[in-house]
Amino acid sequence: MSDSPPRPIDPVDPFTFVLHGSSGDLARRKILPALAHLAANGYFQPQSRIILAQRQPVTPDEALAQADEFLAGNGEEAARAALTALKPLLSTVALTLGGAQAARSLDAAVEGGPAPVVHYAALPSSRFVDLMGLIRGARDPERLRVVLEKPLGSSGADSRRIEDVVAQHLDESQVYRIDHYLGKQAVQNLVALRLGNLIFDPLFNREHVAQVQITIAEDLGVEERAASYEQSGALRDMVQSHMLQLLATLAMDPPISLDADALRDEKLKILRSLKVPRVGGRDSDVVIGQYVAGHMNGRPVPGYQQERGVGARSMTESFVALRTEVNTWRWAGVPFLLRTGKRMPERLAEIVVQFREVPVQLYTPVGGQWSGNRLVVSLQPEDSLRLQILAKAPGQRDCLQPVALNLDFSDAWRIPVRDAYERLLTDIFRGRLSLFLRRDEVEAQWAFVDQLRAELQERAMQPLAYPAGSYGPPESTALAFRSGGAWSESFRLAGC
Numbered sequence: 001m002s003d004s005p006p007r008p009i010d011p012v013d014p015f016t017f018v019l020h021g022s023s024g025d026l027a028r029r030k031i032l033p034a035l036a037h038l039a040a041n042g043y044f045q046p047q048s049r050i051i052l053a054q055r056q057p058v059t060p061d062e063a064l065a066q067a068d069e070f071l072a073g074n075g076e077e078a079a080r081a082a083l084t085a086l087k088p089l090l091s092t093v094a095l096t097l098g099g100a101q102a103a104r105s106l107d108a109a110v111e112g113g114p115a116p117v118v119h120y121a122a123l124p125s126s127r128f129v130d131l132m133g134l135i136r137g138a139r140d141p142e143r144l145r146v147v148l149e150k151p152l153g154s155s156g157a158d159s160r161r162i163e164d165v166v167a168q169h170l171d172e173s174q175v176y177r178i179d180h181y182l183g184k185q186a187v188q189n190l191v192a193l194r195l196g197n198l199i200f201d202p203l204f205n206r207e208h209v210a211q212v213q214i215t216i217a218e219d220l221g222v223e224e225r226a227a228s229y230e231q232s233g234a235l236r237d238m239v240q241s242h243m244l245q246l247l248a249t250l251a252m253d254p255p256i257s258l259d260a261d262a263l264r265d266e267k268l269k270i271l272r273s274l275k276v277p278r279v280g281g282r283d284s285d286v287v288i289g290q291y292v293a294g295h296m297n298g299r300p301v302p303g304y305q306q307e308r309g310v311g312a313r314s315m316t317e318s319f320v321a322l323r324t325e326v327n328t329w330r331w332a333g334v335p336f337l338l339r340t341g342k343r344m345p346e347r348l349a350e351i352v353v354q355f356r357e358v359p360v361q362l363y364t365p366v367g368g369q370w371s372g373n374r375l376v377v378s379l380q381p382e383d384s385l386r387l388q389i390l391a392k393a394p395g396q397r398d399c400l401q402p403v404a405l406n407l408d409f410s411d412a413w414r415i416p417v418r419d420a421y422e423r424l425l426t427d428i429f430r431g432r433l434s435l436f437l438r439r440d441e442v443e444a445q446w447a448f449v450d451q452l453r454a455e456l457q458e459r460a461m462q463p464l465a466y467p468a469g470s471y472g473p474p475e476s477t478a479l480a481f482r483s484g485g486a487w488s489e490s491f492r493l494a495g496c
């Protein structure tokens with residue numbers, strides 16, 4: 001633990017915040033708890049206003065009671081305790097997007113509140129155009145900001161249609177396209193590790209890196225979100241933004257500064273140089289899957305097609321594994337393996353950089369083929385960094401044993417680490433765009449996903465079944481094997 005005294009909280013300037021879609025799953029699961037924690041920890045000044053906008057008219061007390069019930073159902077006791085801190089700042093407004101009254105109701109709700117007015121669209125992106133029609137204000141980021149949730153559109157063409165309307169109303173500097181993975185502490189650490197230290201970045205290239213793996217595994221199923229998940233599937237829900245942003249953050253060249261555009265320019269180059277995976281055949285670079293009934297922690301759970309709101313013949317993928325490459329001088333030829341799925345055995349998000357082996361191995365190879373060094377950036381369940389090195393095992397002649405240098409960040413700082421949505425919300429209130437996506441990044445992400453989806457459709461590729469509680473279809477293991485190794489869970493500190 002650090003010896004420095006805890007840093008005091010630096011409150012954000014007063015603001016008016018409108019949460020559109022405040023009764024939805026995202027608002028209740030992530031945004032309201034984040035606002036509540038920030039309020040409870042003293043980030044908000046009393047003049048600030050938080051307005052919950054939803055279709056059904058409710059009083060602030062009713063809205064809080066509903067949020068509380070939702071959080072109780074999910075066992076979120078800390079968030080429940082923090083909710084009351086929101087009460088003094090809270091008001092509500094009933095809005096039907098596209099309705100004749102909506103613009104007037106919204107104007108009346110924000111009237112007299114402090115600038116900036118921040119509209120948070122916790123809505124499906126099909127509603128963004130309607131929302132734009134309601135929002136009034138200057139093209140001035142000090143007065144008006146809008147936050148757009150992912151996935152922004154359902155394809156590149158759909159995204160462009162929405163973005164064109166957004167651009168008619170707002171300047172790019174007013175638009176906060178959110179991907180909450182960029183707000184995770186581990187991602188900040190990854191950037192600091194690369195840009196603040198000279199010992200890693202010089203090794204991040206095709207000479208030294210054998211493979212990069214990015215996994216986002218969820219133990220949850222589709223929960224209450226079947227309606228929107230059926231429209232997106234894992235490719236558009238997780239790969240299109242979260243996974244491609246993690247990849248771009250890891251692979252980008254050092255930017256000339258930490259300014260939003262400098263960072264985004266570098267990520268954009270990576271997103272534009274991604275190789276579209278080969279689809280189909282025995283060497284397919286893509287595996288899609290859908291979970292069937294299985295067991296989680298010894299408890300039987302239903303398959304995807306039996307979930308409430310999912311069609312009995314749904315072909316939506318709840319799992320994707322793919323191999324891509326970054327066609328730049330730094331990375332050409334290095335496999336980047338991405339994998340994400342629901343109902344996997346554990347909640348795990350990590351980036352694994354697998355380094356090459358020494359050119360001539362003098363020691364006995366460690367069991368299996370994965371014996372090089374490995375850097376593991378763990379985003380979930382804990383926020384940590386592990387560097388696996390090979391050390392001489394005591395008593396074992398000429399045999400190397402992997403040992404890990406562990407850095408657990410929750411232990412290293414005395415100030416409580418803010419959750420991703422908390423960090424991103426404070427950045428929005430402070431007008432910092434670095435952790436938000438620019439329009440051209442989103443376009444490049446869609447270009448990759450659109451091409452991939454077109455290939456999947458052309459080859460009529462259907463999701464393969466995997467039991468809930470497993471790491472996906474066995475074909476995913478074969479995909480990793482073809483790229484020269486195994487997925488990270490199978491090499492956790494194998495010994496001699």
Ligand code: BG6
Pocket residue numbers: 180218237238349380
């Ligand atoms: C969201 C996806 O963006 O991220 C969800 O839409 C997913 O399907 C969630 O469950 C995962 O976020 P986290 O922070 O819980 O890993």
